Amino acid sequence: MNIPSSKLPTIAIIGGGFAGMNLAKKLIKLQKFQVVLIDKRNYHTFQPLLYQVSTSSLEADSIAYPLRKVITKKKNAFFRLADVTSIDAEHHTIFSDIGELVYDYLVIATGSKTNFFGNESVEENSMWMKTIPQALNIRSLILENLEQAAITQDKKARKRLLNFVIAGAGPTGVELSGAIAEVRNNIIPRDYPDVDISEMRIHLLEGLDRVLPPMSEKASEKAEKFLKNLGVEVHLNTMVKDYDGQLVKTNTELDFETETFIWSAGVTGSPVKGLNASAIVDKANRYQVNVFNQIEGYENIFAIGDIALMQSENYPKGHPMVAQPAIQQGKHLAKNLERILKKQQLEPFNYFDKGTMATIGRNKAVVDLNKSTFGGFFAWFIWMFVHLWFLVGFRNRIITFFNWTYNYINFDRASRLIIRPFKLHKVKLEDKE
Numbered sequence: 396m397n398i399p400s401s402k403l404p405t406i407a408i409i410g411g412g413f414a415g416m417n418l419a420k421k422l423i424k425l426q427k428f429q430v431v432l433i434d435k436r437n438y439h440t441f442q443p444l445l446y447q448v449s450t451s452s453l454e455a456d457s458i459a460y461p462l463r464k465v466i467t468k469k470k471n472a473f474f475r476l477a478d479v480t481s482i483d484a485e486h487h488t489i490f491s492d493i494g495e496l497v498y499d500y501l502v503i504a505t506g507s508k509t510n511f512f513g514n515e516s517v518e519e520n521s522m523w524m525k526t527i528p529q530a531l532n533i534r535s536l537i538l539e540n541l542e543q544a545a546i547t548q549d550k551k552a553r554k555r556l557l558n559f560v561i562a563g564a565g566p567t568g569v570e571l572s573g574a575i576a577e578v579r580n581n582i583i584p585r586d587y588p589d590v591d592i593s594e595m596r597i598h599l600l601e602g603l604d605r606v607l608p609p610m611s612e613k614a615s616e617k618a619e620k621f622l623k624n625l626g627v628e629v630h631l632n633t634m635v636k637d638y639d640g641q642l643v644k645t646n647t648e649l650d651f652e653t654e655t656f657i658w659s660a661g662v663t664g665s666p667v668k669g670l671n672a673s674a675i676v677d678k679a680n681r682y683q684v685n686v687f688n689q690i691e692g693y694e695n696i697f698a699i700g701d702i703a704l705m706q707s708e709n710y711p712k713g714h715p716m717v718a719q720p721a722i723q724q725g726k727h728l729a730k731n732l733e734r735i736l737k738k739q740q741l742e743p744f745n746y747f748d749k750g751t752m753a754t755i756g757r758n759k760a761v762v763d764l765n766k767s768t769f770g771g772f773f774a775w776f777i778w779m780f781v782h783l784w785f786l787v788g789f790r791n792r793i794i795t796f797f798n799w800t801y802n803y804i805n806f807d808r809a810s811r812l813i814i815r816p817f818k819l820h821k822v823k824l825e826d827k828e
């Protein structure tokens with residue numbers, strides 16, 4: 396990997412997501428380690444706003460941050476664009492598509508990938524949204540289907556083109572279906588006079604008995620009401636069985652003909668090959684870590700963020716796979732690694748829950764904070780503020796703020812561009828995680 400030898404201990408960090416990037420920033424400041432940040436993309440992705448890219452609200456660049464900026468003008472800090480393929484823990488070595496690296500400490504922060512729960516037809520034919528290229532694929536597909544619907548005389552085909560089906564009513568599914576409903580309500584009547592908006596339908600399918608299952612029941616009720624007001628058709632207790640590219644079959648009597656089926660029903664860990672099988676919790680596909688984020692069975696290998704499963708009394712199934720635990724674990728591990736150098740005792744990680752939120756659309760969001768729940772304009776305002784605050788990079792914040800203001804005033808979605816037309820099989824194979 397062309398990393399010079401150093402007197403300082405080398406820390407390899409795999410993954411420049413919320414966890415890895417925050418850890419790298421802190422460690423680089425300490426100046427006590429040689430830090431090598433490795434990612435298969437040269438940018439950090441702000442995943443919470445991916446749905447705004449896929450629904451034309453934000454440009455892709457405004458939610459990405461170049462990882463080389465983390466190391467700009469910093470000593471003993473390196474970035475390598477590489478896909479890490481395996482780990483040889485015995486020889487303290489990682490292997491990648493650009494070569495190998497010997498480390499003193501290894502931190503795995505590889506996040507998660509979409510979980511299809513073994514459903515091959517869904518994996519083969521649906522759209523999913525974990526990366527910017529995938530969000531752009533969805534954007535193109537939505538716009539291409541609308542263009543097609545504007546010229547299609549065949550009623551059945553038009554129905555398929557104008558039916559949008561989203562599986563999974565967690566925050567991503569709720570936000571996505573709300574945003575598509577806003578496209579229908581605000582953009583179609585102006586841009587597509589040849590499309591009858593009453594023909595465009597948005598279906599949100601959820602296997603459980605409420606939307607936003609990770610949030611409070613009150614938040615779920617409010618969110619469902621907001622969705623219905625926007626015109627989203629919510630189908631609870633509905634599990635997807637199959638999708639052949641045109642028809643979504645479910646466990647109920649309802650099946651859905653659609654050209655746009657978006658799978659947002661769950662994620663699973665994305666570990667790297669090579670560690671002992673006992674280090675991975677099978678069902679979750681995440682590394683079992685102790686309270687110091689050390690992977691079970693290894694002293695100098697750590698896991699943080701989505702990929703780490705840290706069980707505790709308050710979190711028997713591990714922390715939620717969201718940004719805050721990842722950010723907090725990244726920052727906490729930096730302090731513990733410094734403690735290791737100073738031969739001090741490590742401190743256990745304690746998660747500080749800052750609350751959960753989801754937005755459904757313009758002036759509509761829900762927030763669970765401590766034991767209270769609120770929704771509507773105030774919640775929406777807080778959602779916007781928090782997302783701007785955590786968005787990485789000053790430039791990105793300014794651009795996003797400008798875009799949101801413009802869209803709010805004009806009821807617009809300015810990035811309705813088919814830059815790279817979506818061709819199902821070709822593009823998807825390239826972008827497969």
Ligand SMILES: Cc1cc2nc3c(=O)[nH]c(=O)nc-3n(C[C@H](O)[C@H](O)[C@H](O)COP(=O)(O)OP(=O)(O)OC[C@H]3O[C@@H](n4cnc5c(N)ncnc54)[C@H](O)[C@@H]3O)c2cc1C
Nearest residue numbers: 410412413414434435442443479505506700701716717718
């Ligand atoms: C659509 C969507 C919406 C979300 N919305 C919210 C939200 O509103 N609020 C919230 O708190 N959370 C949200 N989340 C979850 C949140 O984004 C994750 O919990 C968070 O990104 C986890 O951070 P991480 O650092 O563990 O992993 P990630 O941010 O996923 O980063 C992992 C990094 O590792 C890299 N990588 C993976 N494997 C390799 C390899 N083998 N070699 C090299 N590099 C590798 C990847 O390229 C990536 O950059 C959302 C997630 C998605 C997908």
